[in-house]
Amino acid sequence: MPLNLRSLFWLAFFGIVLWAWWVMFSMATGPMMMPSQYMSLFLMWSIMMAAMMGPTFVPTMRAYEDLITSADGSRSGSLGVVLGFFAVWVGFAAIIAFAQNTLVGFGLLNAMGASVSTALSSGLLIAAGIYQFTTLKGRCLAHCRSPMMQFIAHWRPGFSGGLRMRLHHGAYCVACCWGLMVIGFVGGTMDLLWMGGATLMMTLEKLPDIGRWFTKPLGVALIFWGVTVAAF
Incomplete structure (x- = not known):
């Protein structure tokens, strides 16, 4: 495989991730208000998925890159994988955009996607912790x-094969990471600290040498945080 194609692929991949982070940063720090309509929320969450999940996907793409040569x-298969x-x-x-829109409608989240309910905040944190x-x-x-x-x-x-394999892998990834995603409702979905922290935690969890020492302590911390929220 020509080196220039490989380089262009990785430049495009990281370019999209950086663009997604720039959009999220602009929304969080600028005068732009949190979108209130479902389709706007869906677009916001889609861009957020690119920003947060892109870095966690790098080891998978590196594994596929190895198979291109070996x-x-x-x-085209790598494009299907992505x-x-x-x-x-x-x-x-x-x-999750539907969930946010519904919770805002019930008055459980404010306009910035942050919980105004102690029970909801505590419940999300404890549930995410137990799931670990x-x-x-x-x-x-x-x-x-x-x-x-x-x-x-x-x-x-080929392309269709890469697409099928990563649909399968993506389902596992969602099942792995949904808990750390939904706790964004605790402090607000536009909270850059949560976005960066969750991205780091999801990335570390997927590293074989680090993740096995990280997953359960993270669960303990989330449960403790949830109980603290409920108590105080």
Whole structure:
């Protein structure tokens, strides 16, 4: 594979991620108000998914890059891998945008997407913390931490193959990370500290050597935070 194509691919990938972070930063720090209509919320969450999940996807893309030279992977396949992954997260964006719109309608979130209910804030934090200890979380993390093994086990060549494989991987990724996404409602979905912190936590969790020492302590911290919110 020509080096220039590889370089252009990675430049485009990181360019999209940086653009998504710039949009989120502009919305969080500028005079722009939080969108109130569902389609606007959906667009906002879709861009946020690119910003937050893009960095967590780098090890997976590096694994596929290795297969381009050592197996029958292709550049069109890598494009399918990226599109399949983000297609699943755009689907999640549709769901969480609907949830935000509904919670605002019930008066549980303010205009900035932050909870005004102690019960909701505490419940989200405790639920996210408990999920860190579940078997499902463990299975999804094991999947996300071994992208090369998953490619080999479910290998499909070409663009359509990459798309199918990453739709499968994306579903595991959503099941792995949804808890850390929904706690954005605690402090507000435009909170850059939450966005950066959640991105870092999701990235660390997926690293095999670090994540296994990180997942359960994070669960303990979330539960403690939730109980503290409920108590005080």
